[in-house]
Amino acid sequence: MSATILETSSITKYYGKTKALDGISLQLKKGQVLGILGPNGSGKTTFLSVILGVLRPYSGWYRWVDGDVNSAPASIGALLEKPCFLPGNRLQTQLYDMAILHKIPARHRAMRIKEVLTETGLEDVATKKFSALSLGMKQRAAIAMALLSRPDILILDEPTNGLDPQGIIDIRQLIRQLAATGKTVILASHILDEVEKVCTHAAFFKKGVLAGFESLVPESTEDNPVYRLLLEVPYTETGKLLECLGLNPNCVLLEKMPNGAVVDFEPSEGGPELLNKFLAENNIMLSGLTKVKSGIEQSFMKITGEQQQHGH
Numbered sequence: 351m352s353a354t355i356l357e358t359s360s361i362t363k364y365y366g367k368t369k370a371l372d373g374i375s376l377q378l379k380k381g382q383v384l385g386i387l388g389p390n391g392s393g394k395t396t397f398l399s400v401i402l403g404v405l406r407p408y409s410g411w412y413r414w415v416d417g418d419v420n421s422a423p424a425s426i427g428a429l430l431e432k433p434c435f436l437p438g439n440r441l442q443t444q445l446y447d448m449a450i451l452h453k454i455p456a457r458h459r460a461m462r463i464k465e466v467l468t469e470t471g472l473e474d475v476a477t478k479k480f481s482a483l484s485l486g487m488k489q490r491a492a493i494a495m496a497l498l499s500r501p502d503i504l505i506l507d508e509p510t511n512g513l514d515p516q517g518i519i520d521i522r523q524l525i526r527q528l529a530a531t532g533k534t535v536i537l538a539s540h541i542l543d544e545v546e547k548v549c550t551h552a553a554f555f556k557k558g559v560l561a562g563f564e565s566l567v568p569e570s571t572e573d574n575p576v577y578r579l580l581l582e583v584p585y586t587e588t589g590k591l592l593e594c595l596g597l598n599p600n601c602v603l604l605e606k607m608p609n610g611a612v613v614d615f616e617p618s619e620g621g622p623e624l625l626n627k628f629l630a631e632n633n634i635m636l637s638g639l640t641k642v643k644s645g646i647e648q649s650f651m652k653i654t655g656e657q658q659q660h661g662h
């Protein structure tokens with residue numbers, strides 16, 4: 351089991367009489383990428399501000415690994431809502447000032463700034479004034495700023511806001527790379543697709559309440575892969591399918607559907623074709639067999655009760 355990086359317990363936050371957070375309890379482990387999903391006003395930014403130490407919880411507590419209760423971790427980079435730079439400053443200068451603030455030794459500063467500019471695709475505009483950058487470039491600049499101190503933990507509020515399609519792809523890839531190197535990332539988004547593409551776990555916020563928490567990757571290891579599969583049959587065959595799945599010891603039923611089921615399949619060797627073979631031997635012909643990442647879309651719809659907001 352990997353170490354717990356963040357634990358929050360019953361966090362509540364009010365703005366005047368508005369209850370923005372209502373008892374948020376969750377846990378995050380090293381290397382996980384948590385996506386906080388929820389409609390406008392559901393408390394995502396407020397939650398991130400609390401765990402960053404920017405806002406104090408009204409009640410409840412949070413604790414980062416090795417940290418004290420209700421205090422921000424030492425090694426953290428964050429992007430909260432709108433990027434905020436001095437408009438007249440050149441990007442490079444702003445990053446330089448920030449590097450001093452972060453106590454990056456003088457001999458490393460130039461190199462480190464170059465690295466984050468490359469990582470965020472901003473090399474060509476390094477000498478431009480912040481006010482002259484496009485919205486997407488400003489957003490990238492804010493991410494560059496968050497990366498500057500090479501933090502172990504990154505908190506990103508709507509990181510792809512305002513980016514063009516290529517920018518969205520780049521930033522998502524960057525987040526995945528950071529996670530692959532063992533960094534813990536928490537991001538807020540209202541785009542289901544984004545969370546599905548980037549995150550290992552999703553937390554659903556609804557009116558300040560944690561309405562759901564879901565793993566987006568089956569708990570598989572290299573030796574024992576787990577395949578999450580959508581199995582489809584004509585709806586008259588669904589009963590027979592479910593019965594038959596119950597007979598397969600390597601299969602866990604996750605969700606029944608009118609014309610099929612979602613299962614986690616963990617064969618001792620081989621892949622999903624073995625389940626297909628098993629079902630065929632039991633006279634069940636699948637009309638579809640698809641690898642899926644998770645039932646996140648269904649959960650999102652159930653929890654928010656809203657139309658899905660499509661990403662890019």
Ligand SMILES: Nc1ncnc2c1ncn2[C@@H]1O[C@H](COP(=O)(O)OP(=O)(O)OP(=O)(O)O)[C@@H](O)[C@H]1O
Pocket residue numbers: 365368369370388389390391392393394395396397540
């Ligand atoms: N500074 C503030 N003063 C008063 N109320 C606030 C303030 N900030 C947020 N709120 C309220 O708290 C609730 C949660 O807001 P929050 O910004 O955390 O939601 P969000 O999920 O980040 O929304 P969005 O998707 O629009 O960014 C909302 O009802 C909002 O109106």
Ligand SMILES: [Mg+2]
Pocket residue numbers: 394395396507
């Ligand atoms: Mg917000």
